[in-house]
Amino acid sequence: MGMPTGGFRGDADGQRTEAIQTGGRRRRPSGRGGRGPGGPGGPGGPEGPGGRGPRDPRDFDEDDEKPRRRRTGWKRFLPSWKILVAAFTVLAAGTFGMIAVAYANTPTPTATQAEAVAQGSAIYYNDGKTLIAKVGTPRVILDNINKVPRHVQDAVIAIENNTFREDSGISIPGMIRSVWMTATGQQLQGASTITQQMARNYYDGLSQEVSFKRKIKEIFVAVKLDKEMPKDQILLQYLNTVPFGRAYGIEAAAQAYFKKHVEQLTPEQGAYLAARIQTPALDADAPRLQARFKDVVNAMAKLDPAKYGNLPSTAKFPKTVPERNSNELGGLKGYMVVQVMQELKTRMNLSPDQVRSGGYKIISTFDKKLMQAARKAVIGTTSSLPKEIHAGLAAVDPKTGRVLAFYGGEDYVKDNWNEPFDSYKQAASAFKPYVLAAWLDAGYSLNSFVPGNKTVPEELPGTKPIGNSHNVGSAINVTTATADSVNTAFASMAYKLDEDNGTIGQLSAVKQIAEEAGLGKQRMEDDVKAHKYAFSIGSALVTPVEQAAGYSIFANEGKHVDYHVVKEVRKDKEVVFPERRDEKQVITPEAAADSVAAMEEVLKSGTARGKGIGRPAAGKTGTNNDNKEAWFVGFTPQISTAVGMYREQCVTKKGKIVQPVNANCPETPGGKPSKKYGPTNRYSEPREISLGTGIEGATYPTTIWRNFMMEALAGKPVEQFPPKAGLGSPENIVPSPTPTPSPEPDDAGFPTDFPTDFPDDGGCYDGGPGCDNGGGDGRGFGDDQGHGGGQDGGPGGDDVPLNIPNGGPAALPTGSGNGKSGSGA
Structure with missing residues (x-):
């Protein structure tokens, strides 16, 4: 018998299976051959109740049911829609649950939280009782909304929140927009409704910071407030707390801009104040403010057409009264207020706005008696000098760093330049004590011999030749070099310290002590790079208050405390910002004691002889080249005081010398309004010139210092400096021949070859x-x-003059x- 085309093959059980051709494609067996597994309750077999046997999943026919296709590519990672719906439902339920919990846990602000809102602060002298000045924008608190005319209320509502009287404390569209934009970082939007703004302005815990967290909390508080407070009360608190520029609150603003009580305001004036809410810093007639005013009157017409429909066509931008000059900064107190405000910002992170609205009691370090003594000393000594000459004085308690007194000018409003804090001038020879301190701290002696006529080495690296104006001998001891301010000696001492430290040209030891004594680190580093060993004789720029505090390392046994003008800050009788005393041991007490011994000779036998104050005192004079700058810095154990003087002329671009206006070089001719000249194109600029004949460190600055110290210490106990330590063994850094020692001072403090x-x-x-x-x-x-x-x-005579140009x-x-x-x- 012939074999069919497909042929036969034997199954494992001896049965034959036919391979059937279908359309030329081979079809695998369907799984019917042989006996299937027994079905429940019946024998096996192709037609038996056991049904078909297991089907090979690879066997299929066009007529068979197709298996589900598997997903490929990125579609494999997509969850089914059922999973998405379930996840969204769970997420939504959780979110709303968390919101409900957060809302329930958000406390309604209490009245006690708002007690100090926008209360002005007060600055006192160091006794905590004597007032210097009150700072803060004026405020008048209204107790009844009926005192605010309806048209003023409507002006505010129309431009700020026209649904205020009907909404629930929030604007749903505005809220969604604001939260979305804040969350996505597109724009940090502030509060929108009046209730939200009131909550932000009035209650603690809702800061002015714009953030998503604060926005959510603000919304919760606004909704709760709207439920618990009448609308009129919310509006009243809002109008009492909102800033208007010259004043906080609607009543104070009405008085500040129109010299009226709020109930007397016209609709136009009410619209003007409403316009200022979002633009409080603008000038009274600024174009932006005028545009905002038009927006307000248009919004009023839209809010109540029957009442305000004609207002846009009839309203005129109202005239305001001139702003009264604030008495806050007038006179001497302005300099004190500004220094206090600056320190509160830099050391305590309190902005001026926070101070003016925080209700703080600020106790400064200033002593009223000493402030008056400082003014008297400067004015009394310099009144006959040309007005071009400037003098600044600063006095610091060397043990605490407190600035006890200063004189920087007569009236801050007229001249806001505070001499002892703002004037950076070359220290000249008043810098040399820092070299002396480094010398002694390194273990050298006051009795060591140092060069008198020329530096050692004669050529100092990177430095033009340094010399003296006359012969002081080939070698002198360090005490004499200090008393007579010998340039060559101090430059050579600085070089010797560098040589010992392996830091030639870096003046590392001197620079480190100057920096740790409070002189600006970057300034010191820059000056060393520019001037090398001229740094040792005073090329660096310093201020009087820095010098007064810097010399505390001598008056306070080697310790330095950063100078400061704020003693403490209180709020509600509690100290919220205590005094900061950053103390550091800069040199050893022994080095400080020997430094003092040398500087005492300045007043006894040196450049400032004859200017003693009848009690132990020490100091150093300083004069710059051509007498451009003159200094005296001196101290007792109780007070360290620095006096600096310089002279400036006001010169136009064409070289014409013009008179200062209120001690300032005029920006415009005569200080009058000008279209051509202004802050960016000044009519005149200051040019420093010589102080003139007879004004050197040993004259006027020392006299000012003496007059101040005599009055400041009157009635105070006489305190002694620690005894001289006598550090080190005498060494000689001068090339041979061996020098003849300078005469030692006798008990009266003068060299023995001088009459006592x-x-x-x-x-x-x-x-x-x-x-x-x-x-x-x-x-x-x-x-x-x-x-x-x-x-x-x-x-x-005075110092070897110093100027280091180029x-x-x-x-x-x-x-x-x-x-x-x-x-x-």
Whole structure:
């Protein structure tokens, strides 16, 4: 028998299975062959109750049911719609549940939380009782909404929240828009409804910060407030707290802009104040404010056409009264207020707005008596000098860093330049004590010999030659170098310290002490890079208050406390910001004691001789090149005081010298309005010039210092400095031959080859204090070593003048004096 085309093959059980051809395609067996597995209750077999056997999933026919197709590609990761619906339902339920819980847990703000809202603050002297000034925008609290005319209420409602009287405290469309844009970062939107704004302005916990969390909390609070408070009360609290620029609250604003009570305002004036709510900082007639005013009157017409329909066509932008000059900053107190406000911002992170509306009691470090003494000392000493000459004084408690007093000007409103805080000038020889401190702190002695005529080495790296204006001998001890302010000695001492430390040209030891004494780190680093060893004789820029605080390392046994003007800040009788005293041990107590011993000689036998105050005191003079800047910084254990002076002329672009306006170089001719000149194109600029003959560190600055200290310490106990420590062994950094030691001072504090008692019969002698007739040789070298007499018993010469233009010291001219016939300074 012939074999069919498909052929036969034997099954495993010996049965034969036919391969059937269908349309030329081979079809696998359907699974019917042989016996299927037994069905329930019947024998097997192709037609038996057991039914078909298991079907090979690969076997199918066009007529068979197709199996479900498997997803491929990215579709494999998509969940089914059933899962999505279930997930959304769970998420929505959870979200609404969390919102409900958050809403329930949001407390309704209480009245006690708002007690201090927008209350002005007060600044006091250091006794905590004597008022300096009240700061803050005026506020008048209304107790009844009926005191606010309906047209004023409507003006505010129309522009700020026209559904206020009907809504539930929030605007649903506005809320959705605001929350969405805030959450997505498109724009941080503020509160929208009046209720929300009132909640934000009035209650603690709803800060002015614009954030998603704050927005949600604000919404919850607004809804609760709307349920618990009448609309009129919400509106009244809003109008009492909203800022209008010149004032907080609608009543104070009415008085500030129109000299009226709020019940007397016209619809136009009410619209004006409503326009200011979103633009409180604009000038009274600013174009943007005028545009906003039009928006308000149009909104009023839309809110109540019957009542305000004609207002857009009839309303005129109202005239306001001139702003009254604030008495907050007038006179001397303005300088104190500004310094306090600046420190509150930088050290305590309180902005001026927070201070003015925070209800704080701020106790400053200023002593009223000493503030008056500072003014008296400066004005009394300089009143006869040209107005171009500026003087600043600062006094600091060296143990606490508190600024006890300063004088920076007569009236802050007229001249807002605060001399002791704002004027950065070259320290000149008043910087040398920091070199002295580094020298002694390194273990060297006051009795060491240092160069008198030239530096060692003669060529200092990166520095133009440094010298003195006259011969002081080849070698002198450190005490004499300090008393007579010898440039070559201090530059050589700084080099020796660098040599020891392996930091040639970096002045690392001196710079570190200056920085730790409170002088600006970046300024010190920049000056060392620019001037190298001229840094050691005072090329760096400093302010009087920095110097007064810097010298505290000598008066306070080597410790420095950062100067500050805020003693503490209180609110509701509690101290919320305590005093910050950042104290650091800069040099050893022994180095401080020996530094003091050397600087005492400045007042006893040196450049400031004759200017003692009848009790232990020490200090240092300083004068810049051509007498452009003059200093005296001196201290007792109780007070460290710095006085700085300089002179500026006002010069136009064409070189014309013009008179200052209120001590300021005029921006416009005569200080009058000008279309051509202004802040960006000034009519004149300051130019520093010489202080003039007779004004050096040892004269006017020292006299100011002395007059202040005498009054400041009157009636105070006399305190002694710690005894001299006598650090180190005498060393010699001067090349041979071995120098002859300088004479040591006797008990009276003067070299033994000077008379201990100066003649008071008109006799004068070379090197001693000046006489009224200007005796002596009259040459007055300007280097703290003058040999001539100054007028009215003044001392001899002053510092080696210093100016460091373009990277190096200028020539060292001789100083000018103030003797009648001589020139000793």
